[in-house]
Amino acid sequence: MIRGKFITLEGGEGVGKTTNLEFIKEHLQQHHIPVVVTREPGGTLLAEKIRRLLLDADSEPLAEQAELLLMFAARAQHIKHVIDPALAQGNWVLCDRFTDATYAYQGGGRNMKISTIEWLENFVQGSLRPDLTLLLDAPVEIGMERARKRGAFDRFEAEKQSFFERVRRAYLLQLELHPERIKLIKANQPLCDVQRAIVDNMRVLLR
């Protein structure tokens, strides 16, 4: 069995990740590729429970170390029970956020040590890395405005603008560090243009 490909979607709040997941899934299916769509934090029963703990805006303040460890605890469950088995069975896995989000939010947003995140990445993931990451990028105000229209803010969305500026910079740094894996998609353009750019950047995997 040929192992499937692992594609992740990344970007700040409201840039359009969830909107484009279904489009990418259909695009892959048109190429007769079996695809599993999932998300982080989450993707298994237990990881979804951890997601609720992480996003709950009304709970006690979360220590940043606890936040980081909960992200990787959820990820460990997700890899073991969903991502690895799906890839091994030849499915492609399309995931709404993965470890680049940890570098962006916990590394950039919370200023946590990058070496700690790297250590946890290696510990939890072994050699697993995405084959392709589509980074949707837009000015923070545009994403927040879109997210605001969608309803009440979760614990992350309630952060200040400066937090999201650091998140965006950290994502762009990931792009600089991994240009072969991460592809930039300008998200502040009409959806049809965003989707055209997505198709262009997926060509390399579909050859």
Ligand code: T5A
């Ligand atoms: N997190 C996650 C960490 O801190 N560390 C980690 O390691 C991980 C994995 C998860 C939170 O957890 C944090 C980051 C997050 O804060 P989430 O639900 O995955 O939360 O992420 P959100 O960014 O909150 O998801 P959103 O649903 O807000 O953003 P999306 O999915 O990027 O945006 P989407 O698709 O819902 O679109 C928002 C609105 O914009 C419109 C859509 O129709 C929708 O109404 N839209 C457009 N409008 C005009 N033009 C376009 N091109 C548009 N594209 C979308």
